Amino acid sequence: MHIEITHLSRYFGSTHAVDDVTFSFNSGDIFGLVGPNGAGKTTTMRILATLDEPTTGDAFLDGVSVVQEPERVRGQIGFMPDSLPTHRDVSVHDYLDFFARAYGLRQRQRREAIARAEDFTNLAGLRHKMLRALSKGMKQRVSLARALVHDPALLILDEPAAGLDPRARIELRELLKALAEKGKAMLISSHILTELSQMCVGAAIMERGRLVKAGRLDELYRLHESADGKSLRVVAIRVAGDSQKLRQMLAEMPGVMAVIPAGDFLQARVQGDEKACGELLAELLKRGLQILEFKQVNVGLEDLFMSLTKGDVQ
Amino acid sequence: MSVVGNAARFLDDRVNPVLVKELRQAVQSNFVTVLLLVYLLIEILAMMLAVLFDHSLTSSLHAGGDVFMTMDTILLSTCLLFVPTYAGIRLAAERADQNVDLMFITTITPGAVIWGKAFTALAITLLIVCVCAPFMMMTYLLRGIDLPTICFVLAMDLVVVGAGVAGALFIAAMPIRWPIRLLLALALLVGMVTAFSLAISGAGNLILWGVGSRMASWNFWIPTLMFFGFILAACGLLLLLACAALAPQASDRARPVRLYVTLAWALTGAACVVLAQAHSTPGESLDWRWSFLQEWANGTIGLLAIGLVIAGCERDVWGVRLRRTVPRSPVLRPFWLVFSSGALGGLLWTGLMIAGTLATLWFGMHPHRKLMPHLIRQIQIDTGLVCTVLAYVLVGTLLRDHVFRRKANTMLVGALAMLLMAAGSLIPMLTAAFQNPDSWGITDTRWLFLNPMAGIALETHRHGGAEVYSMVAFIWCGIMVLLNLPWALRQWRACRPAAENVLLESPRRI
Numbered sequence: 001m002h003i004e005i006t007h008l009s010r011y012f013g014s015t016h017a018v019d020d021v022t023f024s025f026n027s028g029d030i031f032g033l034v035g036p037n038g039a040g041k042t043t044t045m046r047i048l049a050t051l052d053e054p055t056t057g058d059a060f061l062d063g064v065s066v067v068q069e070p071e072r073v074r075g076q077i078g079f080m081p082d083s084l085p086t087h088r089d090v091s092v093h094d095y096l097d098f099f100a101r102a103y104g105l106r107q108r109q110r111r112e113a114i115a116r117a118e119d120f121t122n123l124a125g126l127r128h129k130m131l132r133a134l135s136k137g138m139k140q141r142v143s144l145a146r147a148l149v150h151d152p153a154l155l156i157l158d159e160p161a162a163g164l165d166p167r168a169r170i171e172l173r174e175l176l177k178a179l180a181e182k183g184k185a186m187l188i189s190s191h192i193l194t195e196l197s198q199m200c201v202g203a204a205i206m207e208r209g210r211l212v213k214a215g216r217l218d219e220l221y222r223l224h225e226s227a228d229g230k231s232l233r234v235v236a237i238r239v240a241g242d243s244q245k246l247r248q249m250l251a252e253m254p255g256v257m258a259v260i261p262a263g264d265f266l267q268a269r270v271q272g273d274e275k276a277c278g279e280l281l282a283e284l285l286k287r288g289l290q291i292l293e294f295k296q297v298n299v300g301l302e303d304l305f306m307s308l309t310k311g312d313v314q
Numbered sequence: 315m316s317v318v319g320n321a322a323r324f325l326d327d328r329v330n331p332v333l334v335k336e337l338r339q340a341v342q343s344n345f346v347t348v349l350l351l352v353y354l355l356i357e358i359l360a361m362m363l364a365v366l367f368d369h370s371l372t373s374s375l376h377a378g379g380d381v382f383m384t385m386d387t388i389l390l391s392t393c394l395l396f397v398p399t400y401a402g403i404r405l406a407a408e409r410a411d412q413n414v415d416l417m418f419i420t421t422i423t424p425g426a427v428i429w430g431k432a433f434t435a436l437a438i439t440l441l442i443v444c445v446c447a448p449f450m451m452m453t454y455l456l457r458g459i460d461l462p463t464i465c466f467v468l469a470m471d472l473v474v475v476g477a478g479v480a481g482a483l484f485i486a487a488m489p490i491r492w493p494i495r496l497l498l499a500l501a502l503l504v505g506m507v508t509a510f511s512l513a514i515s516g517a518g519n520l521i522l523w524g525v526g527s528r529m530a531s532w533n534f535w536i537p538t539l540m541f542f543g544f545i546l547a548a549c550g551l552l553l554l555l556a557c558a559a560l561a562p563q564a565s566d567r568a569r570p571v572r573l574y575v576t577l578a579w580a581l582t583g584a585a586c587v588v589l590a591q592a593h594s595t596p597g598e599s600l601d602w603r604w605s606f607l608q609e610w611a612n613g614t615i616g617l618l619a620i621g622l623v624i625a626g627c628e629r630d631v632w633g634v635r636l637r638r639t640v641p642r643s644p645v646l647r648p649f650w651l652v653f654s655s656g657a658l659g660g661l662l663w664t665g666l667m668i669a670g671t672l673a674t675l676w677f678g679m680h681p682h683r684k685l686m687p688h689l690i691r692q693i694q695i696d697t698g699l700v701c702t703v704l705a706y707v708l709v710g711t712l713l714r715d716h717v718f719r720r721k722a723n724t725m726l727v728g729a730l731a732m733l734l735m736a737a738g739s740l741i742p743m744l745t746a747a748f749q750n751p752d753s754w755g756i757t758d759t760r761w762l763f764l765n766p767m768a769g770i771a772l773e774t775h776r777h778g779g780a781e782v783y784s785m786v787a788f789i790w791c792g793i794m795v796l797l798n799l800p801w802a803l804r805q806w807r808a809c810r811p812a813a814e815n816v817l818l819e820s821p822r823r824i
Contacts, residue, residue, distance in 0.1 A: 089342040101331035102420035
């Protein structure tokens with residue numbers, strides 16, 4: 001399945017919640033949607049899930065428009081919103097049974113689908129519990145089970161790990177990886193970028209409703225650029241003694257965009273290519289610093305996010 | 315595998331999912347259980363108090379009827395207050411902008427959602443009726459009421475509650491803001507209070523007359539069936555409108571509604587004409603059989619006048635999805651245009667329905683010569699009303715097209731039409747009242763030309779001038795049609811199958 005979002009915009013009065021966003025991904029891909037609060041991630045996901053309609057633009061699942069023909073794509077989409085199921089007086093099993101029926105699953109097919117979703121999300125022991133009696137983590141699992149019950153080709157997960165304990169978070173990550181191996185396409189928004197970078201093959205970075213960058217992660221790292229469009233490198237530096245002096249020096253140097261402590265190291269984002277890194281090292285040595293280690297480190301999603309966004313909210 | 319087992323599984327698969335979920339929730343809900351128990355307690359108490367303390371029971375010949383009326387009042391007030399509110403609030407909460415229930419992004423159809431909700435409400439009503447039916451049946455033993463009357467009144471209660479539920483679901487499904495929804499809910503409440511008082515007074519009359527003694531007469535069944543038929547047709551329309559409100563914006567929301575209204579219009583119109591023609595003494599004054607045709611025409615014209623404003627608010631550019639359904643045959647295209655979602659088609663369809671209604675009225679009544687003056691006056695009033703409303707809608711369309719350059723939402727057309735209608739109706743009258751506080755009169759034709767209700771006002775006050783008013787409205791409407799011809803032609807030219815269409819602009823949603 002090929003998922004394509006083209007020039008998507010959603011305005012609420014004068015607020016441009018999503019403004020001309022375009023990106024695409026395929027089956028088997030876990031695609032991250034990253035951005036600060038109010039970046040437009042949830043709105044984009046809601047439109048893709050056919051819960052909302054765009055002001056302009058469209059999104060396509062294998063060429064079928066979610067705006068023009070939402071009924072045709074709904075069977076292929078599983079959406080897990082950031083809000084938890086709040087249905088009163090419903091047990092876990094009845095909740096899943098309702099959605100299985102709503103997706104048109106019949107008898108044996110329905111029973112098997114529910115059992116599969118319950119097993120996959122470890123809910124089999126809780127099937128007769130009322131939804132209101134569940135913890136937040138358990139409700140997250142129910143929400144995921146509901147999104148999976150009709151075996152959709154595309155999963156849209158809005159902050160799926162929010163509020164989960166570390167163990168549940170690791171389990172969820174493994175679950176999602178397993179689903180990707182089964183060929184499902186996944187669009188995930190999360191604020192936990194380190195985790196997202198461990199799962200995703202691609203990402204779209206949004207800020208103030210606009211798309212800052214989108215593509216496969218390896219490409220994004222390779223073509224890593226600062227907000228003004230220049231290439232960036234990250235170097236980790238360890239010096240003998242107090243690193244405060246090094247920090248001050250780095251902060252004053254032209255071409256150094258940011259300095260972040262990372263254990264015994266200081267990580268500096270340097271504008272330019274390898275040559276610029278060499279020049280930085282030469283300059284530090286010239287200034288008499290006793291450098292124990294100086295290495296270029298791979299850029300992570302977190303670095304990418306920090307360098308590409310300005311932290312603006314709307 | 316047994317036949318019964320297979321049948322049960324077949325049914326289990328076909329039962330509406332919303333009905334299954336809602337009934338499961340209702341059964342497990344403490345609220346519904348407590349309400350039923352409290353209700354049962356009230357019924358038992360009412361019955362006990364009547365039997366124990368009303369000493370006239372032993373001697374009165376109307377005791378059963380009196381006790382039944384008390385119980386029916388409790389039953390109808392409870393059902394009419396609780397069931398539509400329960401159904402409406404649940405659906406409105408599920409449709410809330412920021413917390414739309416995920417049921418709406420499954421493959422379930424809007425029709426299944428609305429019918430599921432309606433059947434759930436009906437099932438809850440039946441549950442409540444079943445709780446009190448044994449006590450109500452016992453009133454037969456107290457004398458003053460027969461069993462057919464009890465059953466008839468209970469059926470009438472069900473229809474009244476059903477109408478309330480249909481109204482509540484319609485309001486809940488509409489994509490409108492909360493203040494407007496609340497206003498509509500208040501209007502529904504007023505309607506339900508009126509329906510309640512009418513139903514209770516009707517039940518009182520039925521108990522007095524006794525349904526059992528009238529069941530053999532067509533004079534009882536014809537108006538009864540016509541009355542219930544109209545109410546059920548109106549409920550069907552409300553539920554269908556609710557389904558249309560839940561359907562995706564890109565879909566052809568108007569077609570099922572227009573087809574249903576056309577069918578209901580044809581059936582009810584035919585029934586009214588047959589009834590009017592069955593009048594045994596042509597030329598006599600209007601009896602109840604005539605009044606059905608007259609009221610049918612009045613009600614239809616009133617609804618279609620509202621329909622004109624709604625049609626004006628429809629899209630004037632079709633999306634790819636709709637254009638794919640445009641027939642390749644040029645002969646079929648006008649039919650597609652008239653029955654598919656779109657402002658021009660909507661106005662044409664409403665216009666045709668209005669013309670059809672007036673024609674039905676004419677052919678139904680004209681054989682009776684003594685009724686001719688009355689008939690001509692009514693047609694003049696109806697023509698004046700629809701021409702004035704259409705003229706306002708076309709002014710709105712013209713303003714949107716030229717002043718707002720088609721950039722504004724088409725809802726603006728309806729808003730402008732309503733605003734201008736209010737201004738055109740009030741400003742001349744207020745001006746006249748301020749200028750000549752002593753001499754101006756509400757039926758003075760000069761102040762009424764811009765008022766769509768002018769004909770009705772003139773007729774009510776038995777004042778002449780309806781023909782002049784109709785003529786002015788007709789001319790005004792004709793001018794507006796001519797001015798809007800480019801708008802209409804643009805839509806007609808765009809009415810081509812998607813592949814042939816050159817206007818591929820995507821409709822802008824605001």
